[in-house]
Amino acid sequence: AQSVTQPDIHITVSEGASLELRCNYSYGATPYLFWYVQSPGQGLQLLLKYFSGDTLVQGIKGFEAEFKRSQSSFNLRKPSVHWSDAAEYFCAVVLNQAGTALIFGKGTTLSVSS
Amino acid sequence: NAGVTQTPKFQVLKTGQSMTLQCAQDMNHNSMYWYRQDPGMGLRLIYYSASEGTTDKGEVPNGYNVSRLNKREFSLRLESAAPSQTSVYFCASSHRYNEQFFGPGTRLTVL
Numbered sequence: 001a002q003s004v005t006q007p008d009i010h011i012t013v014s015e016g017a018s019l020e021l022r023c024n025y026s027y028g029a030t031p032y033l034f035w036y037v038q039s040p041g042q043g044l045q046l047l048l049k050y051f052s053g054d055t056l057v058q059g060i061k062g063f064e065a066e067f068k069r070s071q072s073s074f075n076l077r078k079p080s081v082h083w084s085d086a087a088e089y090f091c092a093v094v095l096n097q098a099g100t101a102l103i104f105g106k107g108t109t110l111s112v113s114s
Numbered sequence: 115n116a117g118v119t120q121t122p123k124f125q126v127l128k129t130g131q132s133m134t135l136q137c138a139q140d141m142n143h144n145s146m147y148w149y150r151q152d153p154g155m156g157l158r159l160i161y162y163s164a165s166e167g168t169t170d171k172g173e174v175p176n177g178y179n180v181s182r183l184n185k186r187e188f189s190l191r192l193e194s195a196a197p198s199q200t201s202v203y204f205c206a207s208s209h210r211y212n213e214q215f216f217g218p219g220t221r222l223t224v225l
Contacts, residue, residue, distance in 0.1 A: 009154075034213065042218065042219075043118075043204060043216035043217055043218050043219055044157075044204070044206075044214075044216040045216075046213040046214070049213060090156060090157065101145075101147060101159055101162045101164075101170075101172065102147075102159070102214060103159070103173070104149075104156045104157040104158075105156055106154060106155060106156035107156050
């Protein structure tokens, strides 16, 4: 069965430091992968997505993610974190062959210290 | 464009009461979804509708029913609410394979 694992429940990073959030997936075919961000009390916003092609994908707000098939990973990175990046981050993978539903990881909460 | 709208924003029910959560999108998307979000559990899919006229169960469908009223609207009904259904409910819509757009959520408490 398809699944998504985010090993880190909570991460604290100093403002200006680099960030990497981990995501591992289990999926039998070529995965479609997503990263979403949720600010407190808000809905989810798409940061970036991977369908095929270049394994390094750029997203909004200065985020990028790298797809590594050999490691079944899709880690999210940002070179310099801003205080406004404090939020919860979710990795997701397509649930079914029709590509119409996602399964989400349990999320990583990012805190930014000054 | 309003995107995805949900009503109500907040609701308190007593055990056994029923209610319907409403969702509408104005992006002409074929697919719509209902999720629940609980602390430490991420988002779990309740039901989805790949296209108008079709609905399918997700991970946690028990205790819920859905109706795809037309292409724009997708409602979620709790027939007999239970405290275990206390959660934040999100509706989303998408084109196939593409990003899902989320509504602002409904915070439901069942006493």
